[in-house]
Amino acid sequence: MSKKRDATKSKELIINNAKILFAKNGFTNSSMDSLAKMCNLNKAMIFYYYKNKQGLFEAVMIDVLDDMFKIIEVNDKKYSKPIDKLESFIKTYGKYAYEHRYFPALLLKELSSSGSVLEQQLFLNMQKLYSKFSQIIQDGQKDKSFKDANSMILYFMIIGTLNLMVTTKDLRVTASKENDIDTCANCKIEEITTYLIKKIKLLLQGEIK
Amino acid sequence: MSKKRDATKSKELIINNAKILFAKNGFTNSSMDSLAKMCNLNKAMIFYYYKNKQGLFEAVMIDVLDDMFKIIEVNDKKYSKPIDKLESFIKTYGKYAYEHRYFPALLLKELSSSGSVLEQQLFLNMQKLYSKFSQIIQDGQKDKSFKDANSMILYFMIIGTLNLMVTTKDLRVTASKENDIDTCANCKIEEITTYLIKKIKLLLQGEIK
Amino acid sequence: MSKKRDATKSKELIINNAKILFAKNGFTNSSMDSLAKMCNLNKAMIFYYYKNKQGLFEAVMIDVLDDMFKIIEVNDKKYSKPIDKLESFIKTYGKYAYEHRYFPALLLKELSSSGSVLEQQLFLNMQKLYSKFSQIIQDGQKDKSFKDANSMILYFMIIGTLNLMVTTKDLRVTASKENDIDTCANCKIEEITTYLIKKIKLLLQGEIK
Amino acid sequence: MSKKRDATKSKELIINNAKILFAKNGFTNSSMDSLAKMCNLNKAMIFYYYKNKQGLFEAVMIDVLDDMFKIIEVNDKKYSKPIDKLESFIKTYGKYAYEHRYFPALLLKELSSSGSVLEQQLFLNMQKLYSKFSQIIQDGQKDKSFKDANSMILYFMIIGTLNLMVTTKDLRVTASKENDIDTCANCKIEEITTYLIKKIKLLLQGEIK
DNA sequence: CATGAATGAGAGTTCATTCAT
DNA sequence: AATGAATGAACTCTCATTCAT
Numbered sequence: 001m002s003k004k005r006d007a008t009k010s011k012e013l014i015i016n017n018a019k020i021l022f023a024k025n026g027f028t029n030s031s032m033d034s035l036a037k038m039c040n041l042n043k044a045m046i047f048y049y050y051k052n053k054q055g056l057f058e059a060v061m062i063d064v065l066d067d068m069f070k071i072i073e074v075n076d077k078k079y080s081k082p083i084d085k086l087e088s089f090i091k092t093y094g095k096y097a098y099e100h101r102y103f104p105a106l107l108l109k110e111l112s113s114s115g116s117v118l119e120q121q122l123f124l125n126m127q128k129l130y131s132k133f134s135q136i137i138q139d140g141q142k143d144k145s146f147k148d149a150n151s152m153i154l155y156f157m158i159i160g161t162l163n164l165m166v167t168t169k170d171l172r173v174t175a176s177k178e179n180d181i182d183t184c185a186n187c188k189i190e191e192i193t194t195y196l197i198k199k200i201k202l203l204l205q206g207e208i209k
Numbered sequence: 210m211s212k213k214r215d216a217t218k219s220k221e222l223i224i225n226n227a228k229i230l231f232a233k234n235g236f237t238n239s240s241m242d243s244l245a246k247m248c249n250l251n252k253a254m255i256f257y258y259y260k261n262k263q264g265l266f267e268a269v270m271i272d273v274l275d276d277m278f279k280i281i282e283v284n285d286k287k288y289s290k291p292i293d294k295l296e297s298f299i300k301t302y303g304k305y306a307y308e309h310r311y312f313p314a315l316l317l318k319e320l321s322s323s324g325s326v327l328e329q330q331l332f333l334n335m336q337k338l339y340s341k342f343s344q345i346i347q348d349g350q351k352d353k354s355f356k357d358a359n360s361m362i363l364y365f366m367i368i369g370t371l372n373l374m375v376t377t378k379d380l381r382v383t384a385s386k387e388n389d390i391d392t393c394a395n396c397k398i399e400e401i402t403t404y405l406i407k408k409i410k411l412l413l414q415g416e417i418k
Numbered sequence: 419m420s421k422k423r424d425a426t427k428s429k430e431l432i433i434n435n436a437k438i439l440f441a442k443n444g445f446t447n448s449s450m451d452s453l454a455k456m457c458n459l460n461k462a463m464i465f466y467y468y469k470n471k472q473g474l475f476e477a478v479m480i481d482v483l484d485d486m487f488k489i490i491e492v493n494d495k496k497y498s499k500p501i502d503k504l505e506s507f508i509k510t511y512g513k514y515a516y517e518h519r520y521f522p523a524l525l526l527k528e529l530s531s532s533g534s535v536l537e538q539q540l541f542l543n544m545q546k547l548y549s550k551f552s553q554i555i556q557d558g559q560k561d562k563s564f565k566d567a568n569s570m571i572l573y574f575m576i577i578g579t580l581n582l583m584v585t586t587k588d589l590r591v592t593a594s595k596e597n598d599i600d601t602c603a604n605c606k607i608e609e610i611t612t613y614l615i616k617k618i619k620l621l622l623q624g625e626i627k
Numbered sequence: 628m629s630k631k632r633d634a635t636k637s638k639e640l641i642i643n644n645a646k647i648l649f650a651k652n653g654f655t656n657s658s659m660d661s662l663a664k665m666c667n668l669n670k671a672m673i674f675y676y677y678k679n680k681q682g683l684f685e686a687v688m689i690d691v692l693d694d695m696f697k698i699i700e701v702n703d704k705k706y707s708k709p710i711d712k713l714e715s716f717i718k719t720y721g722k723y724a725y726e727h728r729y730f731p732a733l734l735l736k737e738l739s740s741s742g743s744v745l746e747q748q749l750f751l752n753m754q755k756l757y758s759k760f761s762q763i764i765q766d767g768q769k770d771k772s773f774k775d776a777n778s779m780i781l782y783f784m785i786i787g788t789l790n791l792m793v794t795t796k797d798l799r800v801t802a803s804k805e806n807d808i809d810t811c812a813n814c815k816i817e818e819i820t821t822y823l824i825k826k827i828k829l830l831l832q833g834e835i836k
Numbered sequence: 837c838a839t840g841a842a843t844g845a846g847a848g849t850t851c852a853t854t855c856a857t
Numbered sequence: 858a859a860t861g862a863a864t865g866a867a868c869t870c871t872c873a874t875t876c877a878t
Binding site for chain 4: 444446447545552569571574575578579581582583586590593601613614617619620623624625626627
Binding site: 053 | 850851852853854855
C-alpha cells in the first residue's frame with residue numbers, strides 16, 4: 001500500500017524493465033528517462049542503484065547469462081553421453097533464445113561491436129557458457145563419438161544460427177510475403193532446433209559414403 | 210592533383226570513412242562530427258551529398274553489398290556443379306568478410322536490431338545475396354547432389370559463423386591468453402572456411418554409417 | 419529566498435523572458451540559446467518545462483491572452499450598456515497593449531503568417547476575445563444603439579489600429595524627426611484610445627447630416 | 628534556346644520568385660536554396676545580383692511599394708475632391724492587397740518587428756505612401772470636408788483593417804466552420820472596401836444627431 | 837554570367853548524470 | 858530511499874555566404 005518500495009524490489013523492477021528496454025532498442029537507443037517511466041520510479045534511483053548506464057547494462061547481461069546457464073546445467077545433468085548432452089544444449093539454448101527474444105539481439109549486437117568497452121566483461125560472462133559447450137565436445141572426442149570437431153566454430157554455427165533465426169523472424173515473414181522466396185517464414189523454433197540437431201550430428205558423426 | 214573541389218573524391222572519402230566508422234561504432238554511436246573530422250571535410254558536406262545520416266548509411270550498405278555480390282557472381286560463373294558453386298560462395302564470402310572486417314559487424318548489428326527503420330531497406334538489399342545462395346541449394350537438390358537442405362537455415366549457419374569468427378577475432382585472442390580455453394585464436398580465415406566447407410558438404414551429402 | 423531549484427520561479431523566468439524575446443524577434447528568429455542566457459538558466463531547462471519551442475510559444479500566447487481576457491472581463495462587468503462596454507473594451511485593450519508592448523507584436527506577426535503551424539491553435543485562443551467583442555456588438559444592434567455593424571471588420575479596425583500605433587512608436591518618432599510629416603509621434607496612448615473611441619462611436623451611431 | 632539568360636531576365640526571375648517565397652514563408656523561413664530552385668538558377672547567382680538576403684528583401688519591398696504607389700497615383704489623378712481621392716485610395720489599396728496577398732503579410736510582419744535592421748529603410752519606402760494619404764486628409768480639412776481627422780491613426784485604421792482581413796482569410800473560414808461565429812468568412816474584398824469607405828466617410832463627416 | 841563545392845556558425849533537441857532536499 | 862531541478866556536452870541538421878573554375 002505504501003509508496004515506498006524496498007531496495008530489492010526496486011532493483012528488480014529496474015533490471016527487469018531494463019532487459020525489455022535494452023532488447024528492444026539496444027544500448028544506445030535506450031534512455032534512462034524512459035526506463036524510469038517504465039519502472040514508475042525516479043530517474044535518479046537508477047543511478048543510485050547502478051552507478052551508470054553501462055553498469056546497469058552489464059548487470060542485465062550477467063543476470064540473463066546466469067539464468068540461462070542454470071537452466072542449461074539442470075538439463076545437462078539429465079544425460080551422460082556427449083551426444084545427448086549436445087542435443088540438450090542446443091534444445092535449451094534455442095528454447096531460451098525464443099522465449100527471451102531480446103537476449104539474442106543483445107548478444108549479437110555486443111559480440112559484433114569490436115572496440116566497445118563492454119566486450120571484455122561480457123565475453124567473460126559468455127565464457128562460462130562456452131566452457132560448458134567446449135567440455136561436451138571434448139568429451140565426445142575422447143570417447144570417439146565425435147570426429148573432427150572444432151568447438152569454437154561449432155559453437156558459433158549453433159548460436160549464430162539460432163540467434164539469427166530468432167532475431168530475423170519478422171523480416172523473414174515480410175520478405176516471404178513480398179517476394180516469392182522461401183525464408184522459412186513459418187518454421188517453428190522446435191522445427192529449427194530439430195533440423196539443426198540432425199545436421200550437427202551428421203556433421204560430427206557422418207561420412208560421405 | 211588538387212585534393213579539394215573534387216566531388217567524386219569527396220563522396221568517396223565520405224563513404225569510405227563511413228564504412229569504417231559505422232562498423233566500429235554502429236549506426237547510433239557514429240557521429241557525423243567525427244566522420245567529418247576523419248574526412249578532413251566540413252560536416253555540412255556529408256549532408257550536401259547524402260541528405261541525412263540514414264541516407265548515408267543506406268548508401269554505405271548498398272555499396273558494400275553490391276561490391277560483394279559482384280565478386281561472388283564472377284567466381285560463381287567459373288563453376289557449373291552446385292557443390293562447386295557452394296564452395297565458391299563460402300570461400301568468397303569468408304574472404305570478403307575478412308578483408309572488410311567492418312562489413313560483418315554492420316550486417317549483424319542491423320540484422321539484430323528489430324524495430325529499426327533501416328531493416329526493411331537493408332533486407333531488400335540482402336535478398337539478392339540470399340537469392341543467389343538459395344538458387345545454388347535448389348539446384349543441388351534437383352540433381353540429387355544435396356539431401357534434406359533448408360536454404361534459410363543453412364545460409365545463417367554459414368554467414369553467422371563466418372561473421373562471428375571475424376568479428377570476435379580480438380576477443381578470442383584475449384580469452385585464450387587469459388584462460389586456458391581453445392578459442393581457435395590463431396585460426397586463419399582460410400582454415401576456417403576450409404573447415405566450414407568440409408562440414409557443410411558432410412551435412413548435405415553425408416550419412417551416419 | 420534561494421533563487422535556484424525553484425520550479426515555479428524558473429518556469430516564470432522562462433515564460434517572462436520568452437514573451438519579450440518572441441515579441442522582439444518573432445518565433446523563428448528567437449533562439450532558445452539566447453533565451454536560456456536571458457534567464458541565466460541552462461538551455462535544457464526550457465525543454466524540461468515546455469517540451470519544445472512551439473510548446474513554449476503556445477504557452478506564452480495562452481498566458482498573455484488569458485491574462486488580458488481576465489482584465490477585460492472584470493472591466494466589462496462594471497457596465498451594462500453596449501456602448502459603455504465597447505468603450506471599456508477599447509480602453510482596456512489599448513492600455514494592455516501599451517503596457518505589454520511585446521503582445522501586439524506577437525499578435526500581428528502570427529496573424530499575418532499564413533501557412534504557419536501555429537495559427538490554428540492561436541486563433542482558437544483569440545476566438546475567446548473576439549467572441550466577447552462580437553457579443554457586445556450584437557447586443558448593441560439588438561437594442562438599436564448600434565447601426566450597420568460588422569463585428570469582424572470593426573474588431574480589426576480597433577485592434578489593428580491599436581497594435582500598429584504601439585508597435586510603430588519608435589519608427590514614427592524617427593520619421594517625424596527626419597522629415598516633416600505628422601506621424602502622431604508624441605501622441606499618448608490615452609489620446610489615441612480616446613480618439614479611436616470617439617470615431618468608432620460616430621461610425622456606429624452617427625449620420626451624415 | 629540557349630541556356631544563358633541575360634542579366635535583366637535573371638534579376639527579374641529572382642525578384643518575382645522572391646516576392647512569392649517571402650510572402651509565403653516570411654523572411655527568415657525563406658531559404659536561398661529553395662529560391663534558387665524556384666528560379667531554376669544557381670544559388671550563387673542570387674548573391675551575384677543582390678549582395679545578400681537582406682538586400683534582396685529590400686529590393687522586393689521597394690519594388691512592390693513602387694508598383695503600388697504608381698497605381699494609386701494614376702487613380703488619384705482621376706479625382707479632384709479629397710473625399711473622392713480618399714475613396715480611390717482605399718479602393719486601390721484594398722484591391723492591390725487582395726491581388727498581392729503576400730504583400731500585406733510582409734508589411735505587417737516588418738512593421739511589427741521593432742529592433743529589426745530592416746525597418747528604417749522600409750519605413751522610408753512606406754513614407755511616400757503615407758505622405759500621399761496624409762496630403763489627401765489635410766486637403767480635406769482645409770476645404771472643411773473632413774472634420775477632426777488624425778491622418779496617422781486613420782491611415783492605420785484603413786491599412787490595418789485591409790491587411791488583416793486579407794491575411795486572415797483562411798483562418799476566418801476555418802473558424803466559422805468549426806464554431807458558430809460570424810467572421811465575415813465569405814465577404815468579398817469589394818464588400819469589405821465598400822463597408823470601410825462608408826464607415827470612414829461617416830467618421831470624417833458624420834455627426835451624432 | 838554561371839556553377840557546384842565548400843564552409844562556419846548556429847539552430848533545436850536529447851540525454852546521462854549530479855545536486856539539493 | 859527517494860525526488861525534481863539542473864547541467865553540460867553532444868547530436869543531427871540547416872543555411873547564408875564564399876570560393877574556384
